Amino acid sequence: MVTHALDAVDLVKTYPAGRKKPPLRALDGLTFSVPEGIVLGLLGPNGAGKSTTVKILTTLSRADSGTARVAGHDVVREQDQVRHAIGFVPQKSSSDPMATGVENLVLSGRIYGLSRVNAVRRATELLERFGLTEFGDRQVKTYSGGMQRKLDVALGLVHRPQVLFLDEPTTGLDPEARADLWNEVGRLSGDEGLTVLLTTHYLEEADRLAGQLAIVDHGKIVAEGTPEALKAELRGDSVHVELVDPDLDGTVRALLSGLAGVGEIVVEGNALRARVDRGATAVPAVLGALEDKAIPVTAVTVSRPSLDDVYLQYTGRSFRAVEEEAA
């Protein structure tokens, strides 16, 4: 039997939305479980319920109904055991800007019961591991965003937790700092028995870091599996055609839908996306049909299904559209 590091069953959480408005349903029967030792990515747009889930599992918040166990302990009845077993890296930077890196880490270690000597040793070890050794004695307010985020992750690891929660670890970082942090988080999964729950609204991040994915939409898990399995469930490949002129009268759409093995055509201005059975045979057919009608084309690309396609499949909306809606 597989031991589960995390078990959430039917979590419901509502927030008051103001007077005379119905309460906001952040979680609507969310259920999932994570086996020990893997990195689970909770993927979804802003407001899908990812952070609420993390807050409930870290004992910060309490669900209206449903149960959850973390490292074998109930998050409501065994709060102390849960708090001892977890590390929490909140969405916003969680270090004290007035203290140095070492001071932050030592204080955290001591809170969890490490002796002064052990706390200092652990702080030194973590600073080295995250490449912050030379900044250990500087106040955190002098750190760059990427350095602060690394220190946040280190703070979550001081007491060697069994489960680490990373809430949107790279939001707001520049691409270089993001790639850097991805390397660090990627190495975490090698840690003995460490289970990581990572929330993100970056498809690329989920694809890169998570061994298991759960797609969250409107407070529910709509799909679960490895990134590869989720993508494999989608039929065929994705073909992207860029036209010189926009397909205003639907000629191109009609033309392509007549081809065998081409379906799910989406037109957005000059761009046209379709799902095909086999990319290798579909591309010449598509190009040939367009050439016959003398319709000029700028570019054609064929790709394996991305998580964006997976997201579209399960939520009926493209990820980008949802993000823009939320912004």
Place this chain on the structure above:
Amino acid sequence: MSTAIPGFTTHTRFITGRWLRAQYRQPALIAFTLVQPAIWLLLFGQLFKGVVNIPGFSDSSYIAFLTPGIVMMTALMTSGWSGTTFIADMERGVMDRMLASPVSRGGLMAGQLISNATTTLIQTILVFAIGMAAGARYDGGAAGYLVTIGVSMLVGIGFGSLSNAVALLTRQQEALIGISQFVSLPLTFMSSIMIDPSVAPHWVNVAARFNPVDWAAIAARQALAADPDWSSVLRHSGLLLAFTLFVGWLSTRAFRTYQRSV
């Protein structure tokens, strides 16, 4: 790890250490909290001496009367800002990280208040130094000064914990400052901080009886007098201590309310 989690006392020590360090890294802020009471003391001393001929006081004895009052007023006014540090922690992820850890909630509250109380201690000593330079003299002995320092710290801790609670409940800097100013001005004037009860209107004296800041002022003045009424000192300090413990406990419960709203 099987290490035992430390309890309230140990956590209080760690958290106190954190805030003391932060406090003394901002010497400009400390300097400001010291200049302010000095100005009040000299300003009010001059003002009231000039505009009213206060019965029963000579020039120097009014300064002697006013000094312990300004000490309590300073402790009260400074404590109103206490919660801003909690707000800063909430605006970052520090508060959430702490609350998801096994840290003692009481220690989280007490540590910050004790560190603030050291500022009150320094302020009290400084206000007395200025008061004495301006001519204030006290007949009471060392015990009088110790009582004054003790009750001023209790005022700072008690009202500081309320400020922290308001911070946890409102999570907003503006709301916190608004509320603390709304509360601290009436508490200052409905008391014997500046005016002797014998010349104050009756209703002010009635209100003052329920005012913890006034208890502190009375205890301090009594203890500093030539022949202190120790039973009054004890009664008023005891009430103040009970008040401080009660609001401290109440404010610690505000962590739960905060957690319910996140």
